[in-house]
Amino acid sequence: MNAIKNTNRSITLNRREFLESCGKAAFALALPSFGKPQSANAQQPQPRRPVIAEDRFGRMFPSLPPFAEPSQQLRQALVEIGKPGGLMDAKDALDEGPVQLIVNLDLSKNNPNNPNHTAGVTFFGQFIDHDMTFDLASRLGQPVDPERSPNLRTPGFDLDAVYGGGPIADRELYQPSGRGRFQPGVKFKVENGGRFEDLPRSRDGAAVIADPRNDENLMIAGLHVAFLSFHNRLVDLLESRPKFIAASARRGNAPDVYREARRLMTWHYQWMIVHEFLP
Template structure:
């Protein structure tokens, strides 16, 4: 709309005018509702990130969340249609639905989501600031979910290691036993002392958080070994060991986000269209440059609701019904429908917010391709189906209402006034899926989240996202990275990873795990043991 702020978070009513979503009454509750807050006081993925639930009714023109396709009218299915679509999304019993992507990337995707929607504030502050304008920083791939507010503001996350310059993360032990497996550091109640409490939501995710903490510790050791030769080679002006290590951790992580994770999940044509290799000057060496067609902002980048509530929720379809954690534990679901507080229930699922049980240290060879694929588990392919555990959430996640995650996602998309999948396809110049391809009851529009999943299923057998999903995810990821003044893409677009991966000049999640030495053998690496307490 001419004159409309590019960062607007208001929503167009069905008649095409700009107005309050609270006036939409198509079988929906107030747009600010959160579909039942989880009973637990600890945040988790079922809880709405602060500010997201208020996007339709906000009159303010800046914030963490906004809209990518501002000129498209909302599609608001009623409860009956949502229920009918949700019934089509239950994983068929006995179907061969495994894809080609290693299972660990499902949780790496969740880890990345928590990084770009970092929300460290208390629940009280979240209610006082419903528009999410006060305490949020620009969404960046900067690992603030790991580093928190840093050693000056949150010193309890860190510790100094005798004889080693620089600050390490404090590392815990399972059950508090000094000889037990490594775990996140925890207080006496078992609550994880980490930058973002959501990263303790399940055991796989918490062990991934721990791996990144150990990665930082290992880089500190690497920089200061052999008379600090690597530190002198890689540090920048006024960088101490901690700052240098933090930058290298972030840049290697950003490389993984772009060249390992994103490259696996989006269509190759779209990936190459958004991330281009072109010289900055005539006859110069080609460097990475980003070209955005649909994701734009006026003041600072934001997280589009089309991404947060639809396209990026493709990861829910990748969740397996159960996982084998190591040679002794599993297969177990990520969670069960029964309350985790029931006696003995803690050993029947991989849910988090607790100390790591004995013998539960992850074997990453079962989640990422570390060369030995004999026991490698694969994520479900990207399609419209959700595994049974996601359709019957436990009370701690469901908050006492709507335990079916398919219904929750569809309802949230309606409450936030997302456009239909067909509308977005037309907006990007793609041929929309026809009614037969969508396989929905009736001939009405498709909710954007369902459309993205069904499109991926038909595009390449669920190996990657399709055209609409790939475009949204690619532009948001690379747009955020290019807008970050401290990212490798902005600061040094010709930069290559300095750590040795399996392939020179490249660095993957498997390389990061191999560098830490954690989760690839029964015993933690010497560097990890030295950093543990």
């Protein structure tokens, strides 16, 4: 903030107003030469582009003004929208319980099912969100500059919420396959002691995974296990393919089963997003 004081009052300029005033002053100084021929080598001003660091959050439209300035009236309007009986309330019969609300469609006439998507799409969307964003610094109810908020996930569909830092940085997630003839592939640890596969867990029951949010509910945990199991199946498949081993040998490389399995699973994941989730 820049303050300009005179004898009568103090005027405070924000950053945008300060830059605008500087621009107007520069334009006034350049006005006498306005209209004169410019040299062929004169550079044209380029539009300003917002810079978003990969390890930070940002704004999609940084130049777009806010919908409304914060005020008590605005807060009260938002409370009215979200309160029971408000605009966002579907007025479901919550006293009937979650099972009946799912199986008895007559109880959700104001909140009908989506005819084009199954309920699992919601949880896959949550899985995708966990793959792109992870903010441990911000706190609810406290305004924060997104460009100063660190993002612990990479802003791309690369499954780093599953793979973490890889078998060297996060070795507690992995175990060797023990089947490779040249370089054993690396598999994820998966709990198989119960009736169904489960996330690997410590003695206190905490999930040993790259992103703890993927154990928030049974559906998201099941999705995470499915990706762990798919990677392990790809490792088995690659280790049983002589052509893959031979092709690596011809290139003079030891077959990197882990990297190839990760690439194949990431491709399948991205295909699902483009062809199943986004449409």
